[in-house]
Amino acid sequence: MKTIGIRAAPKVVTFAIYDVEQNSIVNVEEIKIPAAFSTPDALKYLRLNLLDIIREYEVERAGIRVTEPNAQSMRIERIQIEGVIQEAFASSDLRSYYIGQISSISKRLGLDRARFKPIVGGENDLDIENWGGMSKEEREAILCAIGAKDD
Numbered sequence: 001m002k003t004i005g006i007r008a009a010p011k012v013v014t015f016a017i018y019d020v021e022q023n024s025i026v027n028v029e030e031i032k033i034p035a036a037f038s039t040p041d042a043l044k045y046l047r048l049n050l051l052d053i054i055r056e057y058e059v060e061r062a063g064i065r066v067t068e069p070n071a072q073s074m075r076i077e078r079i080q081i082e083g084v085i086q087e088a089f090a091s092s093d094l095r096s097y098y099i100g101q102i103s104s105i106s107k108r109l110g111l112d113r114a115r116f117k118p119i120v121g122g123e124n125d126l127d128i129e130n131w132g133g134m135s136k137e138e139r140e141a142i143l144c145a146i147g148a149k150d151d
Helices: 039-056 076-091 102-109 113-120 136-150
Strands: 002-008 012-019 024-032 059-065 096-100
Touching: 002 039, 002 076, 002 136, 012 039, 012 136, 024 039, 024 136, 039 059, 039 076, 059 076, 059 102, 059 136, 076 096, 096 102, 096 136, 102 113, 102 136, 113 136
Parallel strands: 002 059, 059 096
Antiparallel strands: 002 012, 012 024
């Protein structure tokens, strides 16, 4: 079974595909939203690409890292993207998905909430290859994908 974890930013969405049976990361990639697109076209582009990825990798479960409710700077573009991702999940053939903030992702991974930020910062508590060479967004996407395995 494969899972997908997603971390959105205003102009790019990072996703990670995780193979539960092999306990391995299959792919970590970005969907870059073309700057020339209007907001509706950008959201449509993202939705169609995400649905294609879910089909291509035969993903069964998913998780998305969403903005914390107490975030100091909420970006409307990111929130719109997160909403479209949730709608794409609901419209897909996924068996299940979750919407995760630090506390819920940590719980799914069996981690203390206080460990989440250091792990995202590069501490490799999960023994994942090349963890230190990844971006924060890639690490969060991977954590979301691993957290989706037990739905």
